[in-house]
Amino acid sequence: MKKSSAVIIGVGPEQGLGAALAKFFAGKGLHVFIAGRSEGKLQAVAEKIRQTGGTATPVVTDATVGQEVAQLFNLTQREGFSVDIAVYNVDSNIPSPLLETDVQTFTTLWQQNCLGAFLFGKEAINVMQPQQAGTLFFTGATASLRARPPFTAFAAAKAGLRALAQGMAREFSPQGIHVVHTIIDGVIDGDRAREQFPDYVKTKGNGGLLQLEAIAQTYWAIHQQPLSAWTHELDLRPFKEPF
Template sequence: MVRKCSAVIIGVGPEQGLGATLAKYFAAKGLHVYIAGRSEDNLQQVAEKIRQKGGSATIVLADATIERDVAHLFKVARLDNHAVDIAVYNVDSNIPSPLLDMDTEAFTALWKQNCLGAFFFGKEAVNAMKDQHQGTLFFTGATASLRAKPPFTGFAAAKAGLRALAQGMAREFSPQGIHVVHTVIDGVIDGERARNQFPDYVQAKGQDGLLQLDAIAETYWAIHKQHPSAWTHELDLRPFKEPF
């Protein structure tokens, strides 16, 4: 039996968000998408949009910080006899807090969401891809992956851990045909969260001052299609107006 190609994405939230946009983009390219997150309403809305465009999607309620949830996500794809071509860890949780005001619980929660969950997801993705000797595993990072700046020190510690995880996995599994990618989102994404939480900032940035969702998805797809003789492990994406 020929196995169908699929993408597994965890961290799918509102339709105007990166996880949802990646799911819609990959579905438009012909992949069956498994979309996972903690909100069934969000997942249902995204899946319906995909199906309206002729794509196919399966929703899986999952908390990335719970190992059995992540294992179940990949089990669903395996039981459907779908080959995992793309896997995306898109969980992003940030709590701004001066270090002396941050308690252990908050610091640990950031690490679990941004780093520990990526460890669970990465292991499952590699296990799903290793026998086929191909596949692309994306970890979505942030500016904080590269530098820590208060009041986001806790977030930066977690994202730096994510980056180290991605580096180690790339070196270990690239020779087995698995393309491990760490993307640094160095700017604000023009999505629902930004428009709801800081609309004045969005307005001030002007035309193309924020990262456009479809443009990010195009970049992810281009990386997935790279020839193995010229793979990208890490790249940064930012609006042309963004200082760096």
């Protein structure tokens, strides 16, 4: 019998969603394959997981390069693991008013937020099909549903990600593969927000930010849903967040 694992791409700082998911899944007994472009950050997260008794394999991977994504999933199979959970957590955003958005910026955002999701999702499905089981998460954003300047290009990519997730859910749910699109509708309390816009974080006050552990708990709960009552799309926001 194969050992259980989770594959998470888009793992960056220790106080980030990718790392939080990896730590949580490792705490539930899954071996975690953590992927991203920064070897240093991956090694730091892997070490934290090992210190708490979990197991992790860091794999430097560019989500937009098909060969690298394929190698990531090939590694899980060579090492004898089933892939119980796969998470596409890449979230690249560049604020740019439309008339100032060049083709390269638009293309880069689409590649990182949508094309990479296609490459990752396809490889995950190929591994999960023989198992007839597995949960595939795509992490979305407020922009998945609403395009607002100066983030129109980002929203176009996130809307594409949402459409990809819908199509995959309809195609592969009957095969036992649970495809989930999560809309993160708020600011995550992590290193990224606190470093890039600390003043805004302060204005959110107590309880105004999404907590990493809370998001990870929700992902796990969705993964555990019985076959007769699956959630495809859900939105997560702090209780104080207007919507």
